Amino acid sequence: MNIYQHFRQEEHDFIDQVLEWKETVEEQYAPKLTDFLDPREQEIVRIVVGENQEVKVGFHGGNEGAERKRALLYPSYFNPTYADYNIKAFELSYASKFIKLEHPQILGSLMSLGLKRSKFGDIIFKEDRIQIVVAEEISSFVELQLKEIGRASVSLRLIPLENISSVKENWEESTTTITSTRLDVIVASIYNMARQKAKLLVEGSKVKVNWRLVEQPSFDCQEGDVISVRGYGRCKLISLEGKTKKDKWRLIFGKRK
Incomplete structure (x- = not known):
């Protein structure tokens, strides 16, 4: 096979x-x-x-x-x-009352240390706490080198893995109809926007499918794909049902709550 x-x-x-x-x-x-x-x-x-x-x-x-x-x-x-599994976790200490840190800022600062994305696990936001999961082999380096994110001075505190905040992903299911399984068609339908706008988002490097950047509007999506659109959130293609009388596919999808 x-x-x-x-x-x-x-x-x-x-x-x-x-x-x-x-x-x-x-x-x-x-x-x-x-x-x-x-x-x-x-x-x-x-x-x-x-x-x-x-x-x-x-x-x-x-x-x-x-x-x-x-x-x-x-x-x-x-x-x-x-x-x-050689995993370590840190909690960020910073002036959280005056500064708001966001996921792209933290990831960007970690990547600027010269390390691969694959050396980092989840970046977790829970209330006013931010936690970073890393590979043990680079944990000491990160702890020593990560002193600033954006304009915020930060320090890292090693925490036990059992203290990592639990974040459960919930999907709110909905149904829509699509004329094809092209990425721009699906993005337009799920996020209720014009197809031309969806096309520009894809071509503008704003859309990922299964955590990979896709810049081809004609990309063929499949059941189970997870699509994230910058500024609009994440959705999951749960199932493609039969066609309607108007020859459109019935798509069941989930949006992250």
């Missing part, structure tokens, strides 16, 4: 990477820890590893509701614990 036929062309390179990880575990008979993966990448790892008797896979992102998680591929003899 050709495993690639079940995935989009742009996902093939990542599939090759997963197959390489799997092969490494089989050959060395030792666990392999990945960087943080987004939910779509996690799903690909699950499918590629499958119900393999020799290689197992687990995921952990610091807490139960984490979006970004590290994967641990391991041989059947190995019994993993949370400590094997």
Whole structure:
């Protein structure tokens, strides 16, 4: 069976990477820890590893509701614990009464340290607290180097993983009709805007599908895709139902509450 036929062309390179990880575990008979993966990448790892008797896979992102998680591929003899995922968490201290920090600012400051996005897990906002989940191997460096976000002076305090705030993602389901599964058509329909505006948002690098920037309005969306539009929020394509009498698809989607 050709495993690639079940995935989009742009996902093939990542599939090759997963197959390489799997092969490494089989050959060395030792666990392999990945960087943080987004939910779509996690799903690909699950499918590629499958119900393999020799290689197992687990995921952990610091807490139960984490979006970004590290994967641990391991041989059947190995019994993993949370400590094997090498995850640390920090809480930000800053003048929160006078300054409001936002997700793009924090992520931008972390990336400016010269580290890959995959070394960072979730950035969590809960009331007036901000927490950052990172890979243990870069935690000391981040703690030493991250002193400023925007114009705000910040300091980091290491916290136990059990103190990470839980943020549950809830989807409010709705139904709409679409003439095609093109990205610009779906964005226009779900966010109730003109198709030309949706097209400009896509071409203007404002839209992601499954956590990947997509700039082609004609991109073909599928059931299960998660679409985020900057300034409008995130939605999930739950299912494509049958066609209406006017030959339109009935789309059930969820918007994040």
